[in-house]
Amino acid sequence: MSVLITTGESIKALTIARSLGEKKISITIGSSENRSISSFSRYCHSNFLYPSPSNSQKFISALSHFLNHNHHDVLIPVHSKDTIIISKYREKLEKYTTIPLASYDTMLTLSDKSKLPSIAKELEIKIPKTFLPSSNYPLQKISEIIQYPVVIKLRNRTSSIGQTYAYNADDLCQKYQKTILTYNLAPNEYPIIQEYINGVGYGVSMLYNRGELRAKFTHKRIREYPITGGPSTYRISTKHAKMESIAEQLLSHNSWHGVAMVEFKLNNEGEPYLLEVNPRFWGSLNTAVLSGVDFPYLLYQMAVEGDTPRVMDYNINVVSMNYCIDTLTRYNLFKSQKSLHIIKDFMVFPYHDDIASIKDPLPIIRFMYQGLMKGKRV
Missing domain, CATH: 3.40.50.20 (Rossmann fold)
Structure with a gap:
């Protein structure tokens, strides 16, 4: 095979x-x-x-x-x-x-951040207040009524690409226009503006077989890069019944097929807010595999045999990280916080690394070499 x-x-x-x-x-x-x-x-x-x-x-x-x-x-x-x-x-x-993928229309619907608010409203799912400037609702008007800080997000990008933060009306208008120019966006591609939710990031990952849930896994973000918001560099397996229920409701409603990761922010009052849907494999996939939910093999098995056994349980408190990128995260945190516990984190052992492996050593060597070459070019 x-x-x-x-x-x-x-x-x-x-x-x-x-x-x-x-x-x-x-x-x-x-x-x-x-x-x-x-x-x-x-x-x-x-x-x-x-x-x-x-x-x-x-x-x-x-x-x-x-x-x-x-x-x-x-x-x-x-x-x-x-x-x-x-x-x-x-x-x-x-x-x-x-x-093993969902239909193209379903992919577009769930991956487009401008369409997600209407789906969330229909399903009564909490989502940060989201705005999309138009001729009827211009940017200037939005900048006067929205609560700051806010996040400017490209509609169909992930991993924090094109994501910027604004802290007042002038800042929002300037950065919004800069985003349009930087990414050469047509009017039907203009970014969304979303109120920022203070809290902790979570990801609920699921595997579906033609609308039927087959596996689930939840992780909590401990650190991410960049520190203002991006892919997790250090995370832990956990469970959160309410988030998992929301993710299942959302994906089942759209008759999902294949893998997806639904991102949430748990605010300071303990309420989960839906942020976005990634209609593909996610960066923290290694954490799920280490915890006992082998999404790649389950997806393969489903594709080849037509179905796969349900996997709803897994080990919690399993920690994994991308040590190389997390080093940048910790450095930036130390610069901003001047806290010694960040330095102590450099000595945390043992841990599961996303790249380094005794059984498979060459990828980390290649990864570090690429990093050195990029550093030299800079």
Whole structure:
């Protein structure tokens, strides 16, 4: 049995490769970058270099040609961009392989942050107050009535890409226009403005088989990078019945298929607020696998056999981190807080790392080498 995994330069692709490779499944790592970190894994049997998904036609054409001439039982997209593009052209690609994804329309609905508030309202789910400037509701008017601080978010981006914070009306208007110019956004792509919720970040991850829940997992963010908000660098497995119920309600309502991670913020009063839905694998995937919810293998099993056993229980208080990136987080926290406990955190052992592995040592070497080269170029 064989699997093609996209976005081999990502850590979650490495987690998927290790999970499936340990079960003797043949792994091909696809990437638009030569010599990606996942391609250095002992579990990688072959590589596929494809054009950047930024050019969707060339990307799909290359993928289709490769799958036509190289049999793979399952295609697992990893990054948001490839996932949505592959979902759009799934009919063309499924001539050659199985692709366990939700429909393209469902993907667009749940990944678009401007559409999520109306869904949340329909389902009576709490969400931060969200605004989208228009001719009827101009930016200036919003800037005068919204409570600060606020977050400016691109509609279809994840991992804090394009995310900025504004602290007063002038700041909001300036940063909003700058975001539009920086990302060359058309009016139908303009970002949303969302009131900032103080609290702790959580992620509820789920696997669905054609509208039916098959597995779930919750993690709590301890640290993230950048420290103002981004992917978690240090997190712990936990449970939260209310968040899990909300995530299930949301995904079931949309007849979800495949994996997804629903992000929440637990405010200072203990009330969860829905932030966004990531319609693909997530950066903290390793924490789930270590805790006993092996999402990559469950997804593979579902794709190949038609279904998979339900996994609703797992180990809590399992800690994992990306030690290299978390070092940057701790450095920035120390600069801002001048607290010695941040320094003590550097000596926390043992811990589970997202990249470093005695059984599979080359990816961390490649990752650190890439970091050094980027540092030299700067």
